[in-house]
Amino acid sequence: MVVALLLVIIFLGITAFLFYLEKRIRVSETKLKKLEEEKNRDKES
Amino acid sequence: MQLSEVKAFIRKDLLLEWRQRATIGGVLLYLVSTVFVAYLVFEGLADLRTWNALFWLILLFTAINAIQKSFLQENESRHLYYYTLISARGVINAKMIYNALLMTVLGLAGLLVFVMFMGNPIASPGLFLINMILGTVAFSAVLTLISAIASGSRNNFTLMAILGFPLVLPMLLVLIRVSGLALEGAIFSPAIPDLLILLSLICITFILSNLLFPYIWKE
C-alpha cells in the first residue's frame, strides 16, 4: 500500500516535470517561428 | 551491375593486395603471434572448450583486422574514380566476395598454425571445415558493410570493432556451438539446423548489403 502510494507520487512528479518541459518546448518553438519569420521578412525587404 | 565489372574489381583488389604484400603479411603475422601468445599462456593443448573459444576469437580478431582496410586502403579520389566507372552494387559485391576469399585463405592458414601449436583435437574434420568456411564467409559479409560505414567516420578503427561486435556475436555463438560438435566427433545431422541458420544469416546480410550500400557510396 505504502509502496504503491510512493510510486504513484514519484510517477506523478515525473509527469508533472514532463508537462513543464513540454510547455517550455512549446514556448521556444513559437519564439523560433517568430524569429524565422522576421528573418524572412528582412531578406525580402 | 554486371558480372564482368565485379570480376574486374575483384582482380583489381587481388592485384592491389599482391603489390602491397606488407599488409596481408601484417595480418598473417598478427594471426601467428596471437596463436603463439595463446600457446605460451596455455602451454599446448587446453581442454576442448578453451581450444574452440580461442580459435574462434583469434579468427574473429583476424577478420576485423583484415576487413577493416577494405575501404581505407585507397584514398577518396580513387573512390570517386570508381564511382564513375562501376555501380555501387558492383563495388559491394566485389568487396564481399573478395573479403570472403581472403578470409577463407586466412582461416585455413590460421587453422594450420593453430593446429601446429595447440594440437589437433578435431574429431570430424569435414563438419569442422564446412562450418569454418561458412563462418569466415559470414564474418566477411557482415564486416564488409560495417567497414564501409566505419570508413566514413573519424575514428574508424575503434568504431569498426564497436559496430561489428554486437552483430557478429550471434553468428559467433552458433559457430562455436557447431565447431564444438565437430570437436566431439558428431555426425552432420545434429548440426544441420545451425548450419541452415548460418546460411540464412549470410543470405540476409548479402541482400541487406546490396540494398543499403548504394546510400553510403553516393557522396
Added chain:
Amino acid sequence: MKSIQHKWWKIAGVIILVYVIAGGFLFDVPAFPVIQQSIRNVYFHVGMWFGMIFILLISLGYSIRFLLYRVPEDDMRALSAVRTGLLFGTLGLLTGMIWAKFTWGAFWVNDPKLNGAAVGMLVYLAYMVLRGSVDEEDKRGRLAAVYNIFAFVLFFVFIMIIPRMAAASIHPGTDGNPALSVGDLAPEMRKVFFPAMAGWFIMAWWLYSLLYRSTRIDHKISELKNN
C-alpha cells in the same frame, strides 16, 4: 481549450499508468510457485520491453524514410526514437534484473534471451557512438540510418531464431513472442496488463515526441546562428 485537446491522450496515459501502478501492486494475483507475488512485475517489465520494441520500430521506419527522401527531420526523429528506446531498454533490464534476483537467485543468469537483450543494447549504444564520430550532417544521417536498418534486421533475426533453436532458455515466451502470450495470462491480470501496455506505449511516444521537438529546436537555433 486548444491545449487540452492536445493534451488529452497524455492525460489519459498518465491516468492509465496511475491505475496500473496502484492496481499492479494492490489487486489480487494468482499464486504461482517460485514467482509468487513477483508476477506483478509483468505489468512493468514486459511493458518496458514492448515500449522499447514499439519505439525502435518507429526509429527503423524513419531511418528508411530518411534514406529515401533525405529530409533532416526524419533523421532527428530516428535519433530521438533510439534515445527513448535506450531509456526503456535500460528500465526493462533493471526491472528484469530485480525479477531475476527474486526468482532465479541472481541479477544476471547466462541465458540466450538475456544475452540477446544485452547485445541489443550494445547495438544501439554503438549507434550513438557512430553518430558521435561523424561531423557532416547528411553523411551522419545516412551512415546512422544504414547501420540502424542493418542492425535492426540482424538483431531481430537473432532474437527470433536463436533462442528457439537453443531451446534451453529459462525466460518465458520460448514459443515465439518474447513475453507472456495472452493465453497464459490469468483473467484477473488482464484488466491491468492491457491498460499497462497502452500506458507504456503512450509514455514512450510522449517521451519520443518531446525529445524530437527539443532536438529540432537545437538544430534550428544553430541554423539561425550560422546564417
